[in-house]
Amino acid sequence: MARVIKEAVSEAIANHLSDPRIEGFISVTQVNLPPDLRFADVYLSVFGVSEKAVMLTFKAITHASHRIQSVVSNRWHSKYCPELRFYLDENFKKTIETMKLIEEANKAHEEKEKAEKEKQELDDNPKQDQ
Helix, strand or coil, rough: CCHHHHHHHHHHHCCCCCCCCCEEEEEEEEEEECCCCCCEEEEEECCCCCCHHHHHHHHHHHCCCCHHHHHHHHHHHCCCCEEEEECCCCHHHHHHHHHHHHHHHHHHHHHHHHHHHHHHHHHHCCCCCC
């Protein structure tokens, strides 16, 4: 059931909203449904050019929650459709940032090893005087 909501929300954002404030890459990362199905907590990752753009995009999406709700209810095959509650998912963004830091550290380590190897080769092969 969470998958149906996730797909419907993704479709609604991509195809049914025309708000100019919505920009960047938006991903529905998670949907949590309690057993009573009264609410659906929808977590979004928004990648924009700036933090301000991310917040404007999120605000536009929450403003359009009734439109998104109607798209979900059209795909929901039950008497009641859960009320959608939107949250920014910072975990995905933090994971990307962590991966970038690891990549930078690996690159620095490789450069250091390369410099040490070159130094060792120079030490092993001293220049001969002619």
